[in-house]
Amino acid sequence: MSTPSGFDELIHPSTRLSVVALLAATEWADFPFIRDSLSLSDSALSKQLHTLEEAEYLEIRKEGGGRKRRTKVRLTDRGRTAFEGHVAALRAIVEGAGPAAAPASAPEAAAETASDTQQRQHHAKAGR
Numbered sequence: 001m002s003t004p005s006g007f008d009e010l011i012h013p014s015t016r017l018s019v020v021a022l023l024a025a026t027e028w029a030d031f032p033f034i035r036d037s038l039s040l041s042d043s044a045l046s047k048q049l050h051t052l053e054e055a056e057y058l059e060i061r062k063e064g065g066g067r068k069r070r071t072k073v074r075l076t077d078r079g080r081t082a083f084e085g086h087v088a089a090l091r092a093i094v095e096g097a098g099p100a101a102a103p104a105s106a107p108e109a110a111a112e113t114a115s116d117t118q119q120r121q122h123h124a125k126a127g128r
Contacts, residue, residue: 004092006085010055015040015048020057020083023075028061031071049073057082 011020018038023029035045052058057079061072075083 004089004096007089007093008082008086010051010057011082011086015044016052017086019045019048019052020075020079023058023073024080024083026074028072028074031073034073052079055079055082 011017015038019034022034022037031042031045034040034049035042038045040048049058049060053060055078056076059074059076063070063072
């Protein structure tokens, strides 16, 4: 199977995918919000943000100074386009896999269970 168009190896690792997905839902996000939402350490998040920024998928702004310094992050248009393409590629992969083995529907499963119970009761009465 070939990799669908739009699949992005840079975004695909779960941590980066989580960062980009979170940012896709907002205009700007503060560093602590991203860190806490994804349960990452400061250093782990910084590393991922730096990688995505180098690819021009993110814009990072540092505001204020000293203890009041805030880091804000947003997806660039390029990052949003890459994310949307990656999501479309993942959907294509999943849809291409076809339906999984369908489990029995609930009524069928219940009927089978009732039938099995009746057979056991019949066998018990017959002394089998």
